[in-house]
Amino acid sequence: MKYVLTADLGGTSCKLGIFDQELELIEKWRIPTGINSETELLKEIATSFQKQLEKMESNVDECIGIGIGVPGPVNFKDGVVNGAVNLGWKGKVDVKGILSNLMNLEVIVDNDANLAALGEQYKGAGKNYSNVAVLTIGTGVGGGIISNRELMHGFKGASGEVGHLKVDHTEQFQCNCGHRGCLETVASATGIVNLCYDFQKDFPESILSELIDAGTLSSRDVITAAGQKDPLALKVLNKVGYFIALGLSYIASVVNPSHFVIGGGVSDAGHILLDSVISQFPTVTFPPAAEGINIVLAELGNDAGIYGAARLVEQYIK
Amino acid sequence: MKYVLTADLGGTSCKLGIFDQELELIEKWRIPTGINSETELLKEIATSFQKQLEKMESNVDECIGIGIGVPGPVNFKDGVVNGAVNLGWKGKVDVKGILSNLMNLEVIVDNDANLAALGEQYKGAGKNYSNVAVLTIGTGVGGGIISNRELMHGFKGASGEVGHLKVDHTEQFQCNCGHRGCLETVASATGIVNLCYDFQKDFPESILSELIDAGTLSSRDVITAAGQKDPLALKVLNKVGYFIALGLSYIASVVNPSHFVIGGGVSDAGHILLDSVISQFPTVTFPPAAEGINIVLAELGNDAGIYGAARLVEQYIK
Known part of the structure; x- marks a missing residue:
């Protein structure tokens, strides 16, 4: 268990990152979001993670889990997003369920502003x-x-x-x-x-x-x-x-x-x-x-x- | 271990209570606060608890600990109260240290308004x-x-x-x-x-x-x-x-x-x-x-x- 996979979904692009288990950032990159449906977009994220892990001569068995931020109201307990209007998602999307099926990894979902706050508290100005x-x-x-x-x-x-x-x-x-x-x-x-x-x-x-x-x-x-x-x-x-x-x-x-x-x-x-x-x-x-x-x-x-x-x-x- | 001892200190009187381990209130009574020094007041509280336990044919060995609320700023971690002006306490008073020495029990101290809030959340309107x-x-x-x-x-x-x-x-x-x-x-x-x-x-x-x-x-x-x-x-x-x-x-x-x-x-x-x-x-x-x-x-x-x-x-x- 070495890696933590992360994603920060935005209206035009999705930022992806791989961290080591000390939470040092190893790789970061972006993929466009745009016109994809929610399932297609989550599939692209999964594929992009897998490609990057291959490049690193690794795979999901060496990953602890996935954390993902979504711009919209998130039910933190069940990982369901309800109406992420900036992504064009209507109604409820089970981000946790879909992504954990695709990757066979545990997934945790939160609102993007909450995650940015937690990042700043932990590794940024909040020290x-x-x-x-x-x-x-x-x-x-x-x-x-x-x-x-x-x-x-x-x-x-x-x-x-x-x-x-x-x-x-x-x-x-x-x-x-x-x-x-x-x-x-x-x-x-x-x-x-x-x-x-x-x-x-x-x-x-x-x-x-x-x-x-x-x-x-x-x-x-x-x-x-x-x-x-x-x-x-x-x-x-x-x-x-x-x-x-x-x-x-x-x-x-x-x-x-x-x-x-x-x-x-x-x-x-x-x-x-x-x-x-x-x-x-x-x-x-x-x-x-x-x-x-x-x-x-x-x-x-x-x-x-x-x-x-x-x-x-x-x-x-x- | 059957009983929880509690005190709620106020400017004119101190409310005392004994709860069972399901947090049902068994006894409550008051003692005057008034003109006592902090040490005398905490001694009176200890004596009053001991008398009540005797009446109940019990003793401190059957008690889990003491919770006490004080009207003033409390350092929750170390149980020290700093300037409880309504009690006439100047400077710092180590309520936790003094009371646990007197009773030979673990003591936890918080601000009185905080404890009233917690009481309402747990057993009152907060359900x-x-x-x-x-x-x-x-x-x-x-x-x-x-x-x-x-x-x-x-x-x-x-x-x-x-x-x-x-x-x-x-x-x-x-x-x-x-x-x-x-x-x-x-x-x-x-x-x-x-x-x-x-x-x-x-x-x-x-x-x-x-x-x-x-x-x-x-x-x-x-x-x-x-x-x-x-x-x-x-x-x-x-x-x-x-x-x-x-x-x-x-x-x-x-x-x-x-x-x-x-x-x-x-x-x-x-x-x-x-x-x-x-x-x-x-x-x-x-x-x-x-x-x-x-x-x-x-x-x-x-x-x-x-x-x-x-x-x-x-x-x-x-």
């Missing part, structure tokens, strides 16, 4: 501390909570859905979830653009004005402009930092993690945004829950998901 | 479900989170400090924690009175006007007036219900419990307040985290703490 919360800020805001070194799932798998903490009580922007004021509406890539349009009238001299007028502004433009000390961009990132800090304050009072890890595309804004979160967090958080807390940037980038998948195999498949 | 959050609403707002049937403690024991979730973004009222807008400022006994003073000018006909003018209004008056359909009292409890619902929404998105249990003196407002929370919870909560959730009143009253202490002995002392 294997017991209690870590991870926020992934990209197109939306996702997350995962690790308590006593285990991923929290809760009653129906909604633990760590921190993008929908209500932080904007002006409720300016509608969220995809149907409510208003969610963290995702003011701290995601879309949220940054939302706030920029909102604040622009006070900053006619901003270098972003042209993009705003043309309606082509992206969050990346705002981040770049903040690097150039554009006052509008700085004000927006400061406000985004406040909303993230407020979201973290809720997580802190509920589960009191020692580390908050912030990842995802928006975290590329790096220290401007991070500093804004760090400076505002103590002003909104119950002091005993803020004491000694570290707020840091994620370290594993797009590999976080396969690291988390490998860790899950280590924890649940003996 | 031993795996994931339960308990809010205790009295003079302040406390709580405890049970995940996978275990109390959460977090990095420094601040898990479940839900009284300090920022829910009132008008930040009208100062909280004892130094911040403004905490759940405790608008949903505790004090919070109910705060909101009543705030809303009174729109309700000159309220039956509470006289008490308001005299400055003697209590939360109990507001609850009684709501039972008599006084419009001011109903408006206040509706707003309190909103703030509690918002606090629950944060807990729901972070840990996704199946049951919320609401206890403490203010929950005596019973179904008027509970109905207000239940009806507003789905309007502020991420739908997947709200789905199938039960919001119920606590069932064990003042016995919750000793039930929780007994459960903790069952879980941690073999």
Whole structure:
């Protein structure tokens, strides 16, 4: 028993990885997802694993199990995915059953955001501390909570859905979830653009004005402009930092993690945004829950998901 | 091994209980706390247990261990309490060490609010479900989170400090924690009175006007007036219900419990307040985290703490 097989399914490609039993990454590669049905896609993953094992002059008998992350709601106990819309999967797909039949190996399935969180906690910026919360800020805001070194799932798998903490009580922007004021509406890539349009009238001299007028502004433009000390961009990132800090304050009072890890595309804004979160967090958080807390940037980038998948195999498949 | 000894320390009295090994309560009684030093108080507890065991024609050899709840910050691992101000304890007190020396039994110590939560989860309104959050609403707002049937403690024991979730973004009222807008400022006994003073000018006909003018209004008056359909009292409890619902929404998105249990003196407002929370919870909560959730009143009253202490002995002392 030497190897742990891992997969992180996304809308356009699936990242695959093989780890050794010390959870060191040996190989990683990608295959396209796209137009395949769920069964075809899972078959391709199995075939791709088998080819790679052959290359390594190994086979499934030398593997401990498979960990796989799927973008959608997962029943962690039975490994069934229910409505992974970004993959075009309708209804329930028994990922665990299908993949373990194909490979003759034990399979464990979890939500992709949860696995990215677990990867960061174990091998990334969380440095294997017991209690870590991870926020992934990209197109939306996702997350995962690790308590006593285990991923929290809760009653129906909604633990760590921190993008929908209500932080904007002006409720300016509608969220995809149907409510208003969610963290995702003011701290995601879309949220940054939302706030920029909102604040622009006070900053006619901003270098972003042209993009705003043309309606082509992206969050990346705002981040770049903040690097150039554009006052509008700085004000927006400061406000985004406040909303993230407020979201973290809720997580802190509920589960009191020692580390908050912030990842995802928006975290590329790096220290401007991070500093804004760090400076505002103590002003909104119950002091005993803020004491000694570290707020840091994620370290594993797009590999976080396969690291988390490998860790899950280590924890649940003996 | 037949018995579990339990204690729930409070500012004026200490509740003691003896359970059998099926965690059925056999005896409960109280001793005054008051002016004793910490060592004297723990000695009195030990003596009181021994007397009761004698009455039962038993002794410590027939006991599994002692569980004790203390109102203050507890280091769960080493059983040391650091600054239980309501007991007049300054600095650190090694409750576990002192009590286990006195009784020659294993001792486990936790915060009183945590134990009340565990008691409700195990034998009360939580009916031993795996994931339960308990809010205790009295003079302040406390709580405890049970995940996978275990109390959460977090990095420094601040898990479940839900009284300090920022829910009132008008930040009208100062909280004892130094911040403004905490759940405790608008949903505790004090919070109910705060909101009543705030809303009174729109309700000159309220039956509470006289008490308001005299400055003697209590939360109990507001609850009684709501039972008599006084419009001011109903408006206040509706707003309190909103703030509690918002606090629950944060807990729901972070840990996704199946049951919320609401206890403490203010929950005596019973179904008027509970109905207000239940009806507003789905309007502020991420739908997947709200789905199938039960919001119920606590069932064990003042016995919750000793039930929780007994459960903790069952879980941690073999």
